[in-house]
Amino acid sequence: MMSLYGKYAMGILFSFVLLAAVMLYSFPLIYCITGIKGLTSAYLFYSRIILWVVLALVFLYNLFIEKNSFLLWKEKQYSVMFYLKAVIILYLICAFGGSFLNFIIQVFTHENVSRKLVRIASLLKNNYFLIVSICLTAGIVEELLMRGYIQPRIEKIYNNPYPGIFISAVLFGILHSTYGTLGQVLVPFFIGTVFAVFYKKYSNIKILIICHFMYDFVSMMIMNFIDIKHLSAF
Template identity: 75%
Template sequence: MSLNGKYALGILITFVLLAAVMLYIFPFIYLITGIKAFTPVNFFYTRIALWAVLGLIFLYSVFIEKNTFLLWKEKKYPVLFYIKAVIVLYLVCAVCGSFLNLIIQLLTQEGMSKKLAQISSVFKGNYLLIILTCFTAGAVEELLMRGYIQPRIEKIYNNPYFGIFVSAALFGILHSTYGTIGQVLVPFFIGAVFASFYKIYSNIKILIICHFMYDFVSMMIMNFIDIKHLSAF
């Protein structure tokens, strides 16, 4: 198999594994633990499953592709650049994402995601789980979506714009399990912003930090505000 073929297979495996975790991990955990309830412990196991996916793809890149996991060499920047980049990225995603979500709600009249409402109840007062969840999302999703998939899509098609679009589209599709249009289009927008940044600056650490901060602020808001008042966010 050619290297591009191995890249394509790796991308397919990554998406299938992530989709399987998003769709079927809870029934599987219920079967293993015998606890058929949406509990903090069961949710913790879902985060372990995401780290397992990252580990498998890392091994695939090393032993099957025989290449580095991150095809693009990490560029180093001054500390001040990290701070400015994280703040700017966060504001762009938070402000524009909220505005996009507001437009979607006005056009579709869709309410809060039932799955998101269910998840929010698990995080009430559980700050360790919030931190673990945000760090897992930031690290695993950025390393796989941007660090692994985006450069390989670009290599296969020799088109940087296609790499940005496809990685953002897959990112949006994976969030479709939340059951609303907003939970697809807003992640797609954020994915496109992150992918564009990664193409220009080639620094995955900044994206991990920003992703963590975006999710952490969102979850803390859900932790302190009644879920029924959060649809505008």
């Protein structure tokens, strides 16, 4: 029989392959099911549903194969004030750190804004239902999988917290590579590292979900009111 660590390794691979497949092949899958062609608001909505399906499949793998708690690290409880301070501090670190990193990338590479991101910004214009659904999906699905599921299992396999932090952050960055720019890989890697360090220290996935939602929501609302072509920080 496969050892528990072997099951963890298979679960990590299973999760990442599913997420990568969604990023790379959701266009033809959604077209086959719905007939929708190209990057449209309907496509964005259905692609979020697929991400929830991925989360459900990983939950089932955990339930029937691993037969262990989905969150290996027990959730620690904190006061409401701690939640508020943690979310605000994490948001500021990610926002200012990400903007500075993008600035450095712009200085040395003169990289253009992601065309895909510009197209998505146009589709999100005043579509608040879609904005909220995208932000909720990113906050819940990505945090439960990348931090809640993958990070602790990598740490268990290596018996070391640093591979869990680093590898989960690298995978998080890679999953954003479909935007086609260096900034859209390095900034998520930076944010993934910050979130992973926080999760290791405080073991509270709910704070990360809230912060991830808030980061994406604020970014999308800014894009909703300002021409993204003038916002190199994105």
